[in-house]
Amino acid sequence: MTAMVKAEGVHKSFGPVEVLKGIDLEVAPREVFCLIGPSGSGKSTFLRCINHLEKINAGRLYVDGDLVGYRQQGNKLYELRDREVAAQRRDIGMVFQRFNLFPHMTAVENVMEAPVQVKRESKAVARERALRLLDRVGLADKAGNYPAQLSGGQQQRVAIARALAMEPKLMLFDEPTSALDPELVGDVLDVMRDLAESGMTMIVVTHEMGFAREVGDALVFMDDGAVVETGHPREVLTNPQHERTKSFLSKVL
Amino acid sequence: MTVDIDKVTGPSGTPAPAPEAIKAIPVRHYGRWISAVIALGLLGLLVNAFAQGKVNWGAVPDYFFDKDILKGVRNTIWLTIVAMALGVALGVVLAVMRLSKNPVTASIAWAYIWFFRGTPVYVQLLLWFNLGLVFEYINLGPIYQDEWADFMTPFLAALLGLGLNEAAYMAEICRAGIQSVDEGQTEASHALGMSQAKTLRRVVLPQAMRVIVPPTGNEFINLLKTTSLVIAVQYYDLLQAATNVGQTSGGTVEMLFLAAIWYLVVTSVLSVGQFYLERRFARGSLRQLPPTPWQKVKANVGSLSTRGTKGGGGA
Numbered sequence: 001m002t003a004m005v006k007a008e009g010v011h012k013s014f015g016p017v018e019v020l021k022g023i024d025l026e027v028a029p030r031e032v033f034c035l036i037g038p039s040g041s042g043k044s045t046f047l048r049c050i051n052h053l054e055k056i057n058a059g060r061l062y063v064d065g066d067l068v069g070y071r072q073q074g075n076k077l078y079e080l081r082d083r084e085v086a087a088q089r090r091d092i093g094m095v096f097q098r099f100n101l102f103p104h105m106t107a108v109e110n111v112m113e114a115p116v117q118v119k120r121e122s123k124a125v126a127r128e129r130a131l132r133l134l135d136r137v138g139l140a141d142k143a144g145n146y147p148a149q150l151s152g153g154q155q156q157r158v159a160i161a162r163a164l165a166m167e168p169k170l171m172l173f174d175e176p177t178s179a180l181d182p183e184l185v186g187d188v189l190d191v192m193r194d195l196a197e198s199g200m201t202m203i204v205v206t207h208e209m210g211f212a213r214e215v216g217d218a219l220v221f222m223d224d225g226a227v228v229e230t231g232h233p234r235e236v237l238t239n240p241q242h243e244r245t246k247s248f249l250s251k252v253l
Numbered sequence: 254m255t256v257d258i259d260k261v262t263g264p265s266g267t268p269a270p271a272p273e274a275i276k277a278i279p280v281r282h283y284g285r286w287i288s289a290v291i292a293l294g295l296l297g298l299l300v301n302a303f304a305q306g307k308v309n310w311g312a313v314p315d316y317f318f319d320k321d322i323l324k325g326v327r328n329t330i331w332l333t334i335v336a337m338a339l340g341v342a343l344g345v346v347l348a349v350m351r352l353s354k355n356p357v358t359a360s361i362a363w364a365y366i367w368f369f370r371g372t373p374v375y376v377q378l379l380l381w382f383n384l385g386l387v388f389e390y391i392n393l394g395p396i397y398q399d400e401w402a403d404f405m406t407p408f409l410a411a412l413l414g415l416g417l418n419e420a421a422y423m424a425e426i427c428r429a430g431i432q433s434v435d436e437g438q439t440e441a442s443h444a445l446g447m448s449q450a451k452t453l454r455r456v457v458l459p460q461a462m463r464v465i466v467p468p469t470g471n472e473f474i475n476l477l478k479t480t481s482l483v484i485a486v487q488y489y490d491l492l493q494a495a496t497n498v499g500q501t502s503g504g505t506v507e508m509l510f511l512a513a514i515w516y517l518v519v520t521s522v523l524s525v526g527q528f529y530l531e532r533r534f535a536r537g538s539l540r541q542l543p544p545t546p547w548q549k550v551k552a553n554v555g556s557l558s559t560r561g562t563k564g565g566g567g568a
Binding site for chain 2 (some may be wrong): 025050053076082086087090092093094096098100103104113117118151159162163166195212
């Protein structure tokens with residue numbers, strides 16, 4: 001079985017600052033893969049590399065066997081055209097820390113937008129699926145609301161529905177609950193748990209250790225642009241091997 | 254303890270009597286009265302000076318709805334609208350080109366803006382009109398062929414001169430609007446697999462409008478006044494009409510006053526339109542909409558008379 005995501009020595013620099021210093025990891029299909037670590041450790045940057053929102057400087061990154069952002073012929077790498085990059089991204093859903101819903105569209109229009117514009121689906125079909133997805137995230141009655149009329153938790157659930165509307169094979173979550181009031185976090189985590197149970201491959205950058213422990217299949221602790229420790233969430237969280245992991249967990253747990 | 258007391262006097266008992274409404278003597282703004290009197294006095298002196306001047310004021314109302322004048326007004330408004338439409342359309346394209354990753358289109362847009370913003374619009378108008386020195390004929394293959402002098406009518410010269418100049422300014426306004434949209438919007442759109450063009454058209458531009466619309470209203474009013482320069486290319490605008498009528502009727506200065514009043518009338522109408530358009534686009538982004546002029550007048554009259562205790566609050 002090919003890995004859904006495979007990283008080989010991924011390096012990324014912003015100018016002189018090296019943010020990722022050689023990341024190697026593999027995410028199996030249907031796996032819920034949690035990335036934890038202090039801020040500035042590079043976990044969000046790594047996530048953004050997976051759908052080529054950031055270009056990597058060295059190494060190789062594969063999604064479902066395809067090289068991300070490049071085409072390899074022999075020893076040469078060719079940059080993909082914008083259109084080809086866009087085509088790769090269609091199969092990868094992403095959920096952002098700050099939701100990034102389109103404020104000039106209602107909830108249902110947000111969810112319909114990509115299928116109609118990218119897949120050229122008819123509006124009727126797209127709307128039907130959008131309403132079904134909004135129902136799935138518990139927001140059937142908010143379809144006509146604009147993002148500004150929704151709470152943070154509701155906005156984030158609409159954002160998840162929007163990503164799911166493209167029927168992705170992989171979902172990336174970039175600290176999806178970090179911008180939420182504590183009492184709204186649960187609703188979003190419930191939706192993600194439900195999604196995990198349906199067999200979606202998910203990579204989740206999170207500070208929610210409870211979610212990682214209960215739902216996660218694998219967990220990586222990153223620090224200073226490198227993977228420090230990998231393992232099953234329950235093992236890493238209860239019995240960390242490295243000093244750095246121990247000190248981090250002692251502060252957040 | 255306090256909770257018990259509240260429960261007794263709260264919902265079941267009779268409500269405590271509301272404290273007496275404040276009836277304080279408002280601050281007297283003597284300065285406002287004095288400055289208003291001085292301003293009115295100066296205005297009176299000014300009006301008197303003009304009334305005493307050697308100007309035949311009777312000619313202004315006589316010619317206000319003269320058919321030549323009205324033709325000039327119509328032409329001015331029409332030229333403003335068409336030139337603005339050209340400016341907006343080209344401006345958006347230039348803004349997108351300028352922000353493009355493609356260095357060729359970005360450079361072309363930069364050079365365009367550099368030239369059209371860097372030379373006076375009056376000079377540009379004259380250049381368009383006299384371009385026949387460079388191009389003797391215009392030849393668009395089977396579509397259109399003519400001598401340049403016949404092709405470049407006063408209207409076309411005025412339209413190109415004003416519209417292409419306006420495009421340079423609109424490009425900068427649109428660029429500011431596009432850049433004001435949060436980058437997360439572009440990222441979210443890209444992450445959904447939308448192309449650059451789709452992202453721009455469906456996500457970025459609609460949100461940029463809120464920033465683009467107010468200065469565009471300003472540009473519109475500016476352009477209306479700038480049309481008075483097209484006298485240089487012999488287009489029959491309001492100022493040209495006023496000048497012509499003035500020469501035949503013998504009241505040159507009177508007709509200039511008449512033109513000024515007409516410009517004021519049209520720009521006032523546009524200002525009102527701009528105000529309400531801005532109010533509309535401010536919806537949802539401002540907690541409280543700015544007062545309409547009428548509300549403002551009412552509030553000011555209230556505070557000037559010092560009777561309105563709420564001052565600027567407005568009724």
